Amino acid sequence: MIQFIETKKENLIAAKLSGKLNEENLKTIHKQIHRIIDKGHKVDFYFEMEDFEGYTLKGFWEDIKTDAAHIDDYGKMAFVGEKKWQEWAAKATDFFTSSEVKYFDLKDKEQAKIWIAE
Known part of the structure; x- marks a missing residue:
């Protein structure tokens, strides 16, 4: 599930992710x-990933297609989570993109919001 978060930064997509993301979520x-x-x-x-379980198969495929099409269009990425695999996923994203990617523990989400707003 995706719950978008209002933001004043025009180029920022901010969202809380929970459960499993499906193809429609990624679209x-x-x-x-x-x-x-x-x-x-x-x-x-x-x-912000809380109780986030990942993707359905179609959701994962849609995410890969979107990222492949737009990887050069991405700027900064803040991943805020509560599980080690989420931190590893952020590190993998950092490896495959020229974007500035940071992972923050859920308890540090305010610090993440400040960083992404800069």
């Missing part, structure tokens, strides 16, 4: 990405 994020890049901006992300 919703893809639309947000286009809304930002159509204005000529790089896309920053703030993803």
Whole structure:
């Protein structure tokens, strides 16, 4: 499930993620990405993962397709989570992109919000 978070930063997609993300969830994020890049901006992300279990198979495939199409359109990424695998996923993302990627523990989410807003 995706619950978008209101933000004042025009190029930021901020959301709370929980459960498993499916294909429709990822298509919703893809639309947000286009809304930002159509204005000529790089896309920053703030993803707060609480009780997040990952993706359905179709959701994972949609995420891979979206990232492959837009990897050069991404700016900063803040991943906020509560599980070791989420930290590893953030490190893997950092390896495959030129974006600035940071992982924060859930207890440090305010620090993550400050960092992504800079």
